[in-house]
Amino acid sequence: MRTEDRRVARAIVVALGGAGNIRGLTHCATRLRFELRDASRVDARALDADPAVLGAVAQYGERYQVVIGGAVEDVYDAMMAMPAVRDAISSCDGDCDVVGDGGMADDAPVPHVPDAVLAAAPAKADSSAADPAAAAPDAPDRTDSTPVAHEMDTTVFPSSGVFAMFHGKRGITRRIAHCLNWFFEYLSDSFRPIIGVLLGASIIIALVNLCLALGVMPNDEASAGWVFVKAMWKGVFVFLPIIVAYNASNKLRVDPWLGAMIMAALMTPQFTGLMNAADADCVTDPTLGVRSCTVHVFGLPMHLNDYSGNVFVPLIMVLALAALYRGLKRVLPRSIRIVFLPFVSMVVITPLTAFVLGPFGAWLSNGIGVSLAWLSMHAPFAFAVLLPLIYPFIVPIGLHWPLNALMIVNVQTLGYDFIQGPMAVWNFACFGSTAGVLLLAVRERDDAMRRTATGALLAGLLGGLTEPSLYGIHLRHRLVYRRMLVGCAAGGLTGALLGWFFPSVTPSGGVMHGVIAWSFAFTSLLTIPLFSRMWVYVASIAVAFVVPMALIAIFDYRTKASAENVDDSRVGGQDADNPQTTGEKGITLGISENAPDDDGIVAGHADAVDDADAVGADGTVGVGSAVAADADADDAVAVVAPVAGAVLPIDDVSDPVFASRALGDGVAIRPDVEADDGPRTIAAPVAGVLKTVAGTGHAFGIRADDGIEVLLHVGVDTVRLEGEGFTMTVSKGERVRAGDPLATVDFAELRRSGVDATTMMTITNTAKMTSVTPLTGFDAAVGDPVIAVRR
Incomplete structure (x- = not known):
């Protein structure tokens, strides 16, 4: 771990x-x-x-x-x-x-x-x-x-x-409202643990369909090889009621094996074989093609259904089981619960499900399937356009999970699903919006957003996951949603038009004006072969992807004021003879000599803080504090070096947590520990309140008065020294000014102990800042700016 x-x-x-x-x-x-x-x-x-x-x-x-x-x-x-x-x-x-x-x-x-x-x-x-x-x-x-x-x-x-x-x-x-919220959460919690299994099965189906389309695999369902390949994914959907019963029982704090066993009893070959009995009275639904039979058990009529893939029956059954289970726990002595709690539950709930709850659940799922099929067939345009427009608003609050259950019901009853096609339009509109943000981040050299958008885009295109895009980017910028909704409408309209003129053919030979899926899947690039007509599907998701990407790339995803703030402060290329570190907002800090830039902002590292007067009242050193700074840059602050040494990029350190920027962007300072010149002082990089002081004196968390949160960590894995070589001069809750001593460190002692003395300093709330620009590649003195921050 x-x-x-x-x-x-x-x-x-x-x-x-x-x-x-x-x-x-x-x-x-x-x-x-x-x-x-x-x-x-x-x-x-x-x-x-x-x-x-x-x-x-x-x-x-x-x-x-x-x-x-x-x-x-x-x-x-x-x-x-x-x-x-x-x-x-x-x-x-x-x-x-x-x-x-x-x-x-x-x-x-x-x-x-x-x-x-x-x-x-x-x-x-x-x-x-x-x-x-x-x-x-x-x-x-x-x-x-x-x-x-x-x-x-x-x-x-x-x-x-x-x-x-x-x-x-x-x-x-x-x-x-409370009951509805509880029901939706109960429904979604019963499916979440098997998301990975369903996703894996859907990819297997997609690969099989691709092999069939390319002629790599013969379409011979009687062959042993085909039966074996089909079993690799079909088992998930055939025994889905047992899996759902297990998860639902877990959710309601009932013995999950008890719920799974009761559902399994209704799916044994002997029980389902009663449908083929001579005295069975069977009928077939004309729309779904689902067969149901009636037999007499102990003189009582029992309606039999094929519960394979049905998710409503186990959900209803577990509700009844939970009520009985909790009641029995109240009345049965603890000493006999292990025997009589499952015994009574099995004896009561199994017949109740077979005679009442099972037929009701099958009737409910069949009714929903028929209703949605009618809607899709008689109002294909409204269905194809409105569903992608609704999804962006129901996913963040979790209301999309009931639709996932309906997709599985459709596949098991109809043999196909018609919800996933329009749903995929929303998915790819979401991914296209993220791609547009990524293009701007690359163009503007916004490394933080580039990393966020890249990870979210890969999770979407390869895994079909929208949450990284939603929570990492979209919900923080309302203009992204506006661009994305245009993509949803454009993709939905494309699918509706092409689907009308080039309809899909259902397994029963019927015509469906729209895209259908042969299995439940997370819509991604890997599951494209699951859809029919495939080229109509590809066209609709391509439009949904490209439209918001282009809108964001052209018109931006930020407000006008925010975008202008970025554009007005952007600085051109660097001078090869006078290398500079340039921030996103045009904060330019020379690191070879103190030369003012075109805006008159100076930040020479050698003289940036000549004395205590250079430090502002808030304890942060203004960029170019050695000279008069431009008034427009008065919100730019610098976090200064707590110790003298070579300033390195944070990803050069050996600590993987800091190197990955999981604790924010920042710098590393490598002190010169070869010279045994006695203990050195670790100075406060900003003014603020010490929110955390490690008992060993090796780490400090400071919340500056302007909201910047700085994490200062002396050495790698120095906690194992248990304070040896460290002498603290401050305590938690104390207020400090920039340059105030926090501790003294004997770096020679750290060297003798074999500890890497590299000091790491990061801005832990980097995501809240407009920009955090590390200033690296030079030897800093105590008090020199090493991180430029725009709030």
């Missing part, structure tokens, strides 16, 4: 109010989904400040989502490895005490990173988390009006929960 995963897990737990505040935890492809005891304890600012968190979404009631991205499973595993988290979840039926340290196991310590990075959420750490009243005085107050997940563009989504609009209502309206 990676150190970074443990750090992220611990930071999230602390920000959520401690392990004891967590009632339940699940995850999907990109999000951690929490059930909390008290959502008011969540420190949204700490979550937002963590570079590993793409976004945080408060839902109705005490539910909370934290968007991680592709590393969500690793962070989930790291969190579930914490004994305090496991204990809190397993004992959630009782009262849980808040564990302020985040529940990190004693045998799985997080080395030097967490103590410093948690500077963004100090009020939630240690014992203060257990008592909100004891929190640090500067901790943000959590009230009903405190904004949550404040990076989300509220002009697009005015509420962060599915039914948050009813949060202040009372009576029947609020109860209905």
Whole structure:
């Protein structure tokens, strides 16, 4: 398990109010989904400040989502490895005490990173988390009006929960909203654990269809090879009811094996074979082609259906099982529960499902399939255009999961699905918007956005995942949504027009005016062969992709004022004889001599801070503080060197967490430790409050008065020295000015101990800054600017 995963897990737990505040935890492809005891304890600012968190979404009631991205499973595993988290979840039926340290196991310590990075959420750490009243005085107050997940563009989504609009209502309206929210979450939690399996199966189907189209594989379903290949993916969908029953039982805290076993009883060959009995009275649905039969069991009529692939039957069955299961737990003595709890549940729920719940679930799924098929056949234009326009608004609040269940129902009943074609239009409009942002980031040399957009685009095109794009980019810039909606409409209209003139042929020989899919799939480049007509599908998603990409590349995705701010401050090429480090906003700091640029801004490293008067009142050294700076650049600040040495790019350090910029962008300073000139002073790089001071004196977290959060870490893995060679001169909560001593370090002692003395300094809230420009490639003195920051 990676150190970074443990750090992220611990930071999230602390920000959520401690392990004891967590009632339940699940995850999907990109999000951690929490059930909390008290959502008011969540420190949204700490979550937002963590570079590993793409976004945080408060839902109705005490539910909370934290968007991680592709590393969500690793962070989930790291969190579930914490004994305090496991204990809190397993004992959630009782009262849980808040564990302020985040529940990190004693045998799985997080080395030097967490103590410093948690500077963004100090009020939630240690014992203060257990008592909100004891929190640090500067901790943000959590009230009903405190904004949550404040990076989300509220002009697009005015509420962060599915039914948050009813949060202040009372009576029947609020109860209905709560029940609907619970139902959708129950439905989605029953599918999330098998997303990977469904995605893998869909790719296998796509490859098989591609081989058939190219003639690589003969289309002979009677051959042993074909049967074997088909079994590789078909087993997922045939036994899907058993898998869903297991997950649904887990969600409702019922023995999952009990739920799976009851569903399996209705799918045994002997039970389904009753449909072929001589006395069976069978009928076939003319629209779906689904066969159902009636037989008599102990003199009672039983309606039999093929439950393969049906997801509604297990969902309904588990609801009844949970009600009985909890009732039995209240009345049965603990000593006999292990025997009679499953026995009574099986004896009651199995016949109830066979006679009542199963037929009802089959009728419900068939009815939905018939209704949607009618809508798609009689209103194909409205269906193809409106569905992509709706998806961008239901995905961020989780309402798209019920549609996933309907897609699976369609495949199992109709033999094809007609929802995924229009859904893919929205997906590729989303990916095209991200591609447009990436083009601008490359053109403007915006490294932070380039990295974010590249990862989100790859996750989308290859995996069909939209969350990295949504939470990493789109929800933070409302103009992206406007461009994307144009792409959704254009792609949907393209699919509707081409689908009308070139309809698809269904397995029964019917005609469908639109794109159909032969299996449930995550729409990506890899699953294109699953769709028919394939060229119509490709044309519609291509239009959906290109239109928003072009709109963003031409008209930008930022507001006019923000774009002008970038364009007006852009600086041209560098002089080869006078190399400069140029920021995104035109902050130019010469590193060979103190020559003013065209705007009169000077930032020579050698004389940038000649004396204490050069340091501003806020403790940050203004860019070009050695001389008069341009008035338009008064919001540019510099973070100065805490120790003398060679300034290097942060990705040159041996610490993988810092090198990956997981803790923000910054620099590394390599002190000259060859000369044994005694202890050296580590100076404060900015003025502000010490939010975190490592007990060993090797790490400091400072929140500057202007909101810049600086993490200073002396040496790599110096925590193992247990303070040897370090002498602290400050304490947590103390206010410092730029240049004030924080500690003294005997670098010669570090050298003798075999420790890398490279000092790392990053801006942990880089994502909130307009630009963070590391100034590297020179030897800095204490107080020289090494990072230029535009807020």
